[in-house]
Amino acid sequence: MDHISHLKCLICGKTYQPDEVDYVCPDHGREGILDVQYDYDLIGRRLSKGDLFHSTTFTIWRYKTLLPVQPNAKVPPLSVGWTPLYRADRLAGEIGLQHLWVKDDGRLPTASFKDRASAVAVVKAQEKGAAIITTASTGNAAAALSGICASVKQPNVIFVPEAAPPAKIAQLLTFGSQVMLVRGTYDDAFELCLAAADEFGWYNRNTGFNPYMTEGKKTVSFEICEQLGWQAPDRIFVSVGDGCIIGGVHKGLKDLLALGWIDHMPKIMGVQAEGSSYLYQAWKNGEDVLTKPAIKAQTAADSISAGLPRDRLKAMAAVTETGGAYLSVTDDEILAAIPALARGTGVFAEPAGAAAYAGLLKAIEQGQVHPNERIVVINTGNGLKDVAGAMKGVELVGTKAYHVAPDIEALRQIIKNTNS
Ligand SMILES: *Cc1c(COP(=O)(O)O)cnc(C)c1O
Ligand SMILES: [Zn+2]
Numbered sequence: 001m002d003h004i005s006h007l008k009c010l011i012c013g014k015t016y017q018p019d020e021v022d023y024v025c026p027d028h029g030r031e032g033i034l035d036v037q038y039d040y041d042l043i044g045r046r047l048s049k050g051d052l053f054h055s056t057t058f059t060i061w062r063y064k065t066l067l068p069v070q071p072n073a074k075v076p077p078l079s080v081g082w083t084p085l086y087r088a089d090r091l092a093g094e095i096g097l098q099h100l101w102v103k104d105d106g107r108l109p110t111a112s113f114k115d116r117a118s119a120v121a122v123v124k125a126q127e128k129g130a131a132i133i134t135t136a137s138t139g140n141a142a143a144a145l146s147g148i149c150a151s152v153k154q155p156n157v158i159f160v161p162e163a164a165p166p167a168k169i170a171q172l173l174t175f176g177s178q179v180m181l182v183r184g185t186y187d188d189a190f191e192l193c194l195a196a197a198d199e200f201g202w203y204n205r206n207t208g209f210n211p212y213m214t215e216g217k218k219t220v221s222f223e224i225c226e227q228l229g230w231q232a233p234d235r236i237f238v239s240v241g242d243g244c245i246i247g248g249v250h251k252g253l254k255d256l257l258a259l260g261w262i263d264h265m266p267k268i269m270g271v272q273a274e275g276s277s278y279l280y281q282a283w284k285n286g287e288d289v290l291t292k293p294a295i296k297a298q299t300a301a302d303s304i305s306a307g308l309p310r311d312r313l314k315a316m317a318a319v320t321e322t323g324g325a326y327l328s329v330t331d332d333e334i335l336a337a338i339p340a341l342a343r344g345t346g347v348f349a350e351p352a353g354a355a356a357y358a359g360l361l362k363a364i365e366q367g368q369v370h371p372n373e374r375i376v377v378i379n380t381g382n383g384l385k386d387v388a389g390a391m392k393g394v395e396l397v398g399t400k401a402y403h404v405a406p407d408i409e410a411l412r413q414i415i416k417n418t419n420s
Contacts, residue, residue, distance in 0.1 A: 007034040010313045034211040040258040058082040060219040068215050069123050078109045078151045080119040085227040091344030099374040104347050106382030113380040114144035120216035121205040122148045130203035136193035138186045138303050139168030146175040159193040165386045187307050207244040208310025217248025232262040234373040239355040240270040241304035243315025250318035268324040271359030273299035280326040300331040303352035329358040338393035348383030
């Protein structure tokens with residue numbers, strides 16, 4: 001892996017070779033998240049935009065030269081990446097914008113953005129010959145690891161809060177993972193998983209701990225920019241829990257700037273749920289995320305519920321270094337955004353995915369967005385992940401079904417009453 005120059009601790013700046021450390025900076029433990037740094041001259045000689053133009057690989061592996069894996073690494077067979085970027089002209093018009101796109105990562109194999117990271121995790125674990133991979137998760141990272149492990153018959157142990165939505169737990173059990181339903185929060189599941197990985201020697205996929213997860217997640221920015229003909233957007237809206245996705249979005253854009261493939265850095269807009277807004281608060285109040293204590297997290301958007309965002313250093317940098325902003329939206333705003341996005345574009349998002357769109361609406365309301373900016377909203381998860389959330393959303397906007405007898409006269413009455 002001569003294209004990786006080193007791993008760098010975000011706290012002390014100390015550098016390591018990839019074979020020296022697997023996860024965090026030994027001097028800083030849990031907080032010492034590492035950033036993978038590349039030799040862009042070398043990468044630029046190995047891969048060009050022209051090569052990509054002719055590439056027939058429509059997965060994250062079309063960017064393998066920019067990922068922390070061996071050139072000949074065997075990759076899992078599930079098709080992860082190259083999700084659609086829909087131009088949403090009609091919805092844009094309705095909310096007073098001229099250029100809006102929706103990147104639909106609900107279309108990934110296990111129906112959330114997390115597949116991008118888990119695909120890389122499985123390759124890294126197999127590179128190390130790991131017998132078992134483990135992760136803690138609010139549900140989607142678990143489902144992603146579980147599904148990708150199933151595709152290569154890789155044993156794995158998963159820790160999720162007992163209260164995770166049933167669809168996510170069903171995915172884990174169906175894929176054949178060993179599932180630990182933790183009586184506690186995601187934060188509790190995370191602690192237990194780290195202790196277990198330590199004690200049993202399992203490969204650890206945890207977010208904000210394993211430095212390679214950011215690298216899988218950065219592929220979304222490669223795709224967005226390539227799908228826009230390498231004309232980077234002006235702003236990208238993404239929802240934030242642990243902060244790994246937003247850090248990945250930033251990393252991908254930094255890679256492209258370093259290669260000279262895009263000419264400006266988009267502003268990154270991080271959207272948090274009001275009841276789980278650690279990063280929004282820290283950003284607004286100028287607090288140091290290394291000393292700010294955990295908050296109590298409570299939101300209907302389970303995938304972005306995190307009392308102590310594990311990737312908070314990268315998450316904060318993504319917003320401050322790009323001139324973006326953090327936004328906070330209420331649960332009702334999030335839930336109402338599910339039908340709004342679905343009706344405006346045909347994209348069905350789970351609450352955490354719709355939160356990004358709720359954030360865009362808030363930013364418009366607050367005058368943070370200029371009507372002619374080119375804006376991308378990332379949907380991070382499929383609506384079928386949380387049917388109860390979707391039903392609350394439609395109830396909020398006042399939509400209901402009609403119960404009708406199997407009889408045309410009964411139907412006529414309803415049609416007459418509703419269409420008059
Ligand atoms: C995990 C997740 C997020 C948030 O990602 P973080 O890296 O935790 O900030 C947002 N939406 C969905 C659907 C997710 O699964
Ligand atoms: Zn360090």
